[in-house]
Amino acid sequence: KEAVSKNFIELMIDKDLEEGVYDHVQTRFPPEPNGYLHIGHAKSILLNYGLAQKYGGKFNLRFDDTNPTKEKTEFVESIKEDIKWLGVNWEDRLFFASDYFEQMYECALKLIRKGKAFVCDLSAEEIREYRGTLTEPGKESPYRNRSVEENLELFENMKNGMYGDGEKVLRAKIDMASPNINMRDPVIYRVARMTHHNTGDKWCIYPMYDFAHPIEDALEHITHSICTLEFEDHRPLYDWVVRECEFENPPRQIEFAKLYLTNVVTGKRYIRKLVEDGIVDGWDDPRLVSLTALRRRGFTPESLKMFMELCGVSKANSSVDYAMLEYCIREDLKLKRARMMAVLNPVKLIIDNYPEGEVEYLEADNNTENPELGRRKIPFAKELYIEREDFMEEPPRKYFRMFPGNEVRLMNAYFVTCTGCVKDEAGNVTEVHATYDPASRGGNSPDGRKVKGTIHWVAVPTAVKAEVRLYENIVDEEKGKLNEDGTLNLNPNSLQVLEECYLEPELAKAMPYDSFQFVRNGYFCVDCKDSSPERQIWNRIVSLKSSFKL
Ligand code: ATP
Ligand code: MG
Ligand code: MG
DSSP: OGGGGSOHHHHHHHHHHHTTSOSSOEEEEOOOSSSOOBHHHHHHHHHHHHHHHHTTOEEEEEEOOOOTTTOOHHHHHHHHHHHHHTTOOOTTOEEEGGGGHHHHHHHHHHHHHTTOEEEEOOOHHHHHHHTOOSSSOOOOOTTTTOOHHHHHHHHHHHHTTOSOTTTOEEEEOOOTTOSSGGGSSOEEEEEOOOOBTTTBTSOSEEEOHHHHHHHHHHHTTOSEEEEEGGGGGGHHHHHHHHHHTTOSSOOEEEEEOOEEETTSOOOHHHHHHHHHTTSSSSTTOTTSOBHHHHHHHTOOHHHHHHHHHHHOOOSSOEEEOHHHHHHHHHHHHHTTSOEEOEESSEEEEEETTSOTTOEEEEEEESOTTOGGGOEEEEEEESEEEEEGGGBOSSOOTTOOSBOTTOEEEETTSOEEEEEEEEEOTTSOEEEEEEEEEGGGTTTOOTTOOOOSOEEOOEETTTOEEEEEEEEOOSBOGGGOSBOTTSSBOBOTTSEEEEEEEEEOGGGGGOOTTOEEEETTTEEEEEOTTTOOSSSEEEEEEEOSOOSOOO
């Protein structure tokens, strides 16, 4: 019965353990330090870490830094921080693939000695031509039958810097007629005069990914090497490498489908352009789905875990709706966060029969569904801010909020009856007026009379002024993610800045990343980049309503 809820990777691991292929589970996450982690990486991290935990195994964090062209040390720290934030603990199991260059070199020598690798003088272009196509077998390199001694000498010369970049490569000798093009004598080492961030100028030959990766896994005694679907037809080569290099108990590669999200921009090329064009304010812009962006927006590690569990692990590519991610953060914050009052688009409400200059403190539950969050005091005064949309001089039917003659509840406070409004010359409402019923303190009338509308408010004398940023999806896939010219079809309303919002004074204490529900308006968090004690800036994480149903 339990097996039903297991994903296909867990079933494979169960079988391996049952059959004694492995007696433990060891997984890894192998990022290339060449950029920021995004939500897709989080899926891989949580999957690998989750499996290690489930099976009482170990999890390695390994920087896959064998390609000196693209890697930068600066990303190592940001990647570590993101992974820590997700709640993943690699303990002392932090590795760098470049620390294995010596062993990889030894593996190459071993293959040469076994007659399984050869030095090839064909140019990159010739190698491509010789490789053949899906329907046509490849052609063997004229250098394929060099003797072991000659290959050893030439490879040594490659290592010692006797050849220019691209002049010679080391290739695995497998099968030029294989239906799998990856098996047609793939290049496993190349000459590249580049300074490596870890090994400096020690090496001028570097291993190719398909050769290096299985060796890294094998050296770390990884049992299940989990990667994404595009590596499926590299698996025979993976198996060939660990077999021919004669690793005991070699790892097994298992592929799963990448996570794709709709209505967000993930391609590095596009994000770079958005940054350059000033449309987003960096890789951590709250509309993006890099992990730093999601954290800045106010997503929690728990919400991402819930999301990954809902997505499941699959063998087929598909796209998940961003709305499902929003569902998860709402679910996570619902009982954990206090529900505060904040007015985003203010107009003044004046209670004409309330004493001038008085401030009284009313008490309210922080979260009516979770008493553990306690209660707080909220100041009330003659002058309040309410949402502009909560007053209408001439209301349509079924409008139950403020309009002349109507009685509503001020949340946690009093019943008030609207008496009218004041307008400027242009006809804009500048003040709404009302009278209150002192007997309805706390929000209920002693005579049991009911009101249909409840609105939130913030007392003017103690209000905290803040900026609030509202977000929408940066693209709308239903309308087409790309324009005809290949540029992104951007949503012009993806960012809306509200510069004059008023919050309860309690929120003055909020620190970067702190999040709250603002009643009726959604969940919000203090922006970690632009907010300051003098001027608070809040990001809307998500609104309260959604069309998304599980
Ligand atoms: P990107 O090009 O988006 O940065 P990548 O594959 O080049 O992705 P790596 O640093 O090589 O980035 O990835 C580290 C690990 O994360 C790999 O095992 C890779 O399979 C996994 N990964 C990357 N993108 C996704 C995704 N969208 N869904 C699930 N796993 C992913
Ligand atoms: Mg990669
Ligand atoms: Mg990458």
